[in-house]
Amino acid sequence: MNQIVEQIEQYKKEIETLSIADAKDLEEYRIKWLGTKGIVKSLMGEMKNVAVEDKKAFGLIMNEFKQFAESRYDTAKEAGGATQEKKSSGIDSSLPGENLPLGSRHPISLMRNKMVEIFARLGFSVADGPEIEDDFHNFTALNLPEHHPARDMQDTFYIQQNPDWLLRTHTSNVQIHEMEKGKLPLRIVMPGRVYRNETVSARSHCFFHQIEGLYIDENVSFADLKQTLYFFVQEMYGKNIQVRFRPSYFPFTEPSAEMDIECLLCRGAGCSVCKRTGWLEILGCGMIHPNVLQNCGIDSEKYTGFAFGMGIERPTLQKYGISDIRLFSENDVRFLKQFTSAI
Numbered sequence: 001m002n003q004i005v006e007q008i009e010q011y012k013k014e015i016e017t018l019s020i021a022d023a024k025d026l027e028e029y030r031i032k033w034l035g036t037k038g039i040v041k042s043l044m045g046e047m048k049n050v051a052v053e054d055k056k057a058f059g060l061i062m063n064e065f066k067q068f069a070e071s072r073y074d075t076a077k078e079a080g081g082a083t084q085e086k087k088s089s090g091i092d093s094s095l096p097g098e099n100l101p102l103g104s105r106h107p108i109s110l111m112r113n114k115m116v117e118i119f120a121r122l123g124f125s126v127a128d129g130p131e132i133e134d135d136f137h138n139f140t141a142l143n144l145p146e147h148h149p150a151r152d153m154q155d156t157f158y159i160q161q162n163p164d165w166l167l168r169t170h171t172s173n174v175q176i177h178e179m180e181k182g183k184l185p186l187r188i189v190m191p192g193r194v195y196r197n198e199t200v201s202a203r204s205h206c207f208f209h210q211i212e213g214l215y216i217d218e219n220v221s222f223a224d225l226k227q228t229l230y231f232f233v234q235e236m237y238g239k240n241i242q243v244r245f246r247p248s249y250f251p252f253t254e255p256s257a258e259m260d261i262e263c264l265l266c267r268g269a270g271c272s273v274c275k276r277t278g279w280l281e282i283l284g285c286g287m288i289h290p291n292v293l294q295n296c297g298i299d300s301e302k303y304t305g306f307a308f309g310m311g312i313e314r315p316t317l318q319k320y321g322i323s324d325i326r327l328f329s330e331n332d333v334r335f336l337k338q339f340t341s342a343i
């Protein structure tokens with residue numbers, strides 16, 4: 001009896017270390033251990049040689065061994081013939097899963113979303129337009145006819161094959177597309193990327209982002225423009241922010257203005273960020289020039305409107321204290337993953 005028990009222990013060890021790599025191994029295993037002439041059966045046959053008083057104990061040991069041999073077969077079959085080693089070095093499905101790394105929004109997107117969200121509260125919806133544009137929508141329709149000196153202010157990238165096509169220099173092109181649709185009143189903001197042939201440095205880049213605003217209806221006045229922008233800066237920078245309008249010139253607006261806010265860093269005292277002026281210019285704006293309305297088939301006697309255009313990079317640099325605009329487009333995850341929550 002003891003001898004057989006020892007033998008069974010031996011067999012168990014053999015089974016444990018066996019490798020069952022494929023269907024052929026599996027079948028061989030079945031025949032050797034579980035078949036009609038297999039080891040399990042032949043051990044069962046030993047029952048007749050066991051002393052009567054040991055028969056019960058032997059029966060229990062044999063049953064347990066039989067189950068052991070069978071379960072090894074079953075698990076190998078389930079794993080599609082995978083080896084014991086492979087299984088043990090494989091997946092432990094009881095372990096907690098690893099968290100997938102969560103991406104984060106780009107700081108420019110965070111700022112754009114915040115801006116859009118503030119204007120949305122005033123009833124502005126979002127419109128989109130092309131970055132590859134024709135001369136008409138980027139310039140001519142905006143009251144910048146050919147040879148207009150203001151075209152030189154914006155160093156344009158032209159498409160080589162066809163100089164009528166260019167990379168838009170501002171988001172104002174979307175104004176034209178939206179007006180052409182002929183649906184009034186219009187109350188939209190138009191965020192997007194723009195391109196200018198400028199030397200890349202810490203402070204300027206050959207592509208950057210703007211958000212354009214447009215409101216056209218009957219009886220829209222400059223007071224509406226001011227109130228809209230006051231609301232915006234107060235929501236964006238706080239209720240006590242100082243602002244000023246300066247008269248300016250844009251071909252597509254008349255009158256035109258630029259809006260400054262007090263320097264966020266020195267609060268008006270004068271520092272290097274505001275070039276000692278105490279003010280930061282944040283946007284250009286004005287009442288839409290009647291020529292622009294007419295270029296888009298809108299009756300300029302009946303309708304008036306205002307427009308504004310604002311850069312997104314600069315407020316983002318200020319918001320986060322970033323000193324180099326090139327970081328925005330270098331795709332360095334160590335930089336990008338720092339911006340986790342909405343503004």
Ligand code: DAH
Pocket residue numbers: 169170171172212213250252253283284285286306307308309310
């Ligand atoms: N397009 C101008 C620029 O890129 C910004 C601008 C000024 C947009 C006045 C406007 C506006 O809509 O009314 O510098």
